[in-house]
Amino acid sequence: MNIEDYREFCLSLGEDVEEKLPFASFRHAGAVLVFYVHGHMFSFFDCDDFSVVTLKCQPDRIEELRANHDCIGKPHNMSAKHWIGICPQTAPDNLLQDLTRNSYETVKAKYKS
Numbered sequence: 001m002n003i004e005d006y007r008e009f010c011l012s013l014g015e016d017v018e019e020k021l022p023f024a025s026f027r028h029a030g031a032v033l034v035f036y037v038h039g040h041m042f043s044f045f046d047c048d049d050f051s052v053v054t055l056k057c058q059p060d061r062i063e064e065l066r067a068n069h070d071c072i073g074k075p076h077n078m079s080a081k082h083w084i085g086i087c088p089q090t091a092p093d094n095l096l097q098d099l100t101r102n103s104y105e106t107v108k109a110k111y112k113s
Contacts, residue, residue, distance in 0.1 A: 059081050
């Protein structure tokens, strides 16, 4: 999946999704695009290097996902206990979409007001 298709998919998950570049003042993270629900991150990636999308995931699923999919690895700058990294170029679109939707729904349920 390319960067623009992925961005559109994230925005389509709900009217409560926001996108921001919260690290713009940081030299090496200025192009990190973050998607939020209820003010909390559920997905992010570097627009200058779209090689890893970082997603929230249930801890009990992470080991199995990594074992079964070469495209899933460690997250970028987040706890490997609660987050995964997925390569959008090699991941099947349906897997990337399913894991992104799972991340969105997990965060939304946790922080629903």
